[in-house]
Amino acid sequence: MLHDPNRVYVFDTTLRDGEQVPGCQLTTPEKIEIAKELEALGVDIIEAGFPISSPGDFQSVVELSKAVSEPIICALTRANKGDIDSAVAALKYAKRPRIHTGIGSSDMHIKHKFNSTREEILARAVDAVKYAKQFVEDIEFYAEDAGRADINFLAQMVEAVIGAGATVVNIPDTNGYCLPDQYGSKIKFLKENVKNIDQAIISVHCHNDLGLATANSIAGLQNGARQIEGTINGIGERAGNTSIEEVVMILKTHQTLGLHTNINTKNFYELSRMVSSQMRMPVQPNKAIVGSNAFAHSSGIHQDGFLKNRENYEIIRPEDVGFPDASIVLTARSGRHALKFHLERLGFSLSKEELADAYHRFLTVADSKLDINDQDLLLMMNKQQLA
Numbered sequence: 001m002l003h004d005p006n007r008v009y010v011f012d013t014t015l016r017d018g019e020q021v022p023g024c025q026l027t028t029p030e031k032i033e034i035a036k037e038l039e040a041l042g043v044d045i046i047e048a049g050f051p052i053s054s055p056g057d058f059q060s061v062v063e064l065s066k067a068v069s070e071p072i073i074c075a076l077t078r079a080n081k082g083d084i085d086s087a088v089a090a091l092k093y094a095k096r097p098r099i100h101t102g103i104g105s106s107d108m109h110i111k112h113k114f115n116s117t118r119e120e121i122l123a124r125a126v127d128a129v130k131y132a133k134q135f136v137e138d139i140e141f142y143a144e145d146a147g148r149a150d151i152n153f154l155a156q157m158v159e160a161v162i163g164a165g166a167t168v169v170n171i172p173d174t175n176g177y178c179l180p181d182q183y184g185s186k187i188k189f190l191k192e193n194v195k196n197i198d199q200a201i202i203s204v205h206c207h208n209d210l211g212l213a214t215a216n217s218i219a220g221l222q223n224g225a226r227q228i229e230g231t232i233n234g235i236g237e238r239a240g241n242t243s244i245e246e247v248v249m250i251l252k253t254h255q256t257l258g259l260h261t262n263i264n265t266k267n268f269y270e271l272s273r274m275v276s277s278q279m280r281m282p283v284q285p286n287k288a289i290v291g292s293n294a295f296a297h298s299s300g301i302h303q304d305g306f307l308k309n310r311e312n313y314e315i316i317r318p319e320d321v322g323f324p325d326a327s328i329v330l331t332a333r334s335g336r337h338a339l340k341f342h343l344e345r346l347g348f349s350l351s352k353e354e355l356a357d358a359y360h361r362f363l364t365v366a367d368s369k370l371d372i373n374d375q376d377l378l379l380m381m382n383k384q385q386l387a
C-alpha cells in the first residue's frame with residue numbers, strides 16, 4: 001500500500017504526559033477505560049506510560065497492551081538500558097509495540113541536567129536507539145528541549161538516530177518556548193538538511209507555557225511533520241500539552257492545508273468529559289472545541305445573526321465534535337430575536353406588540369439574574385397573560 005503523504009498520525013499522551021499532573025493519577029482500570037475510548041476515537045498511537053517510573057505504571061502498560069489492539073502502544077524511556085529493558089518487558093503483549101526513547105538536545109539540558117557534552121549525549125542517543133532496536137522494530141526518538149536546541153546540533157542528532165534505526169523523530173518544544181514561525185522553521189530545516197530524513201516521520205510535541213502549543217504544532221505540520229502528539233483537553237504538566245481536539249479540528253476546518261487524520265471527531269465531547277471527571281481536572285468553559293461555552297451564543301447581535309443563519313457565528317457544527325447542541329443563552333444582553341426563539345420553543349406565538357411587551361418584562365427579570373431558564377420564561381409569560 002502506498003503511504004499517503006498528507007496523512008497526519010495522532011499520538012495521544014493523555015495517559016503519560018497528561019497523567020504527570022499532580023492529582024490526575026489514574027488506576028489501571030481507569031486507564032483502560034480511557035484507552036478504549038482513545039481507540040474508538042481513532043488515535044494511531046497511545047503512549048501508555050513510563051514503565052521504569054513505578055510498578056503501577058509498568059502494570060498499566062502491560063494491561064493496556066492486552067486491552068487495546070488497534071493503535072500502536074508506546075512506552076517511554078530515558079536513554080539507558082534499564083529503562084529500555086523495563087519498557088520491552090511491559091510491552092510484551094502489545095500487538096504493535098513502540099519504544100519512545102530520548103535525551104536532552106539543548107545546551108541548557110546537556111550542561112545543567114546531564115553535566116555532559118554534545119559528543120557524549122550524541123553517543124548516548126545513538127546507543128539507546130540501537131539497543132532498543134534489538135527488541136522492537138518501531139523506535140521513536142525524542143530530542144528533549146529541541147525548542148531551545150542549536151539547530152545544527154539538533155540536525156546532527158536527528159540524522160544519527162535515524163541512522164541507528166529510529167522510525168519516528170520527535171522534536172519536542174518541552175518548555176513551550178518557541179514562536180510558531182521559529183518552530184515551523186526548525187522542522188523545515190530538518191526536512192531540508194537531514195540527509196536521511198525521509199526514512200522517518202517527524203513528530204511535533206509542544207507544550208503550552210505561552211499558550212502556543214496548538215499554533216506551534218500546526219506550524220510543524222505545515223513544514224513537513226506528519227505526527228502530532230498531544231492530550232485530550234490539553235492536560236499536562238504546567239500549562240499542559242497540545243490539545244488533540246484543537247489540532248484535529250483545525251485540520252478539518254482548514255481543508256486548504258491538505259492534511260487529514262483518522263479521527264472520529266464526533267467522539268471528542270464524551271471523551272473530554274470522561275478524561276475531565278476521571279482526572280478530576282475541570283474543562284474551562286471557554287476551552288476551544290469542548291468547553292461548555294464553545295457553542296453558546298449570548299450577546300444580542302450574535303444571537304440575531306446565528307438565528308438568521310448559523311454559519312454567521314458557527315465555524316464548526318457542534319454535532320461534528322459530539323457536542324449536545326449550540327445554545328442561545330438568555331441574558332440581559334440578549335435581543336428580541338433570541339427571546340422570540342425561546343418563547344416559540346415553549347409554544348408561545350406572539351404578535352410584534354406582544355413580543356415588545358414581553359421583551360420589556362424580560363429585561364427587568366434578566367437584569368436581576370445571570371441567565372434566564374425556561375421556568376423563568378414561563379413564569380414571566382403567565383404573569384403577562386394574567387395582567
Ligand code: KIV
Nearest residue numbers: 017142144145172174
Ligand atoms: O516534553 C517532552 O519533551 C516530553 C518528552 C519526554 C517526549 O514529554
Ligand code: ZN
Nearest residue numbers: 017172174205
Ligand atoms: Zn512533554
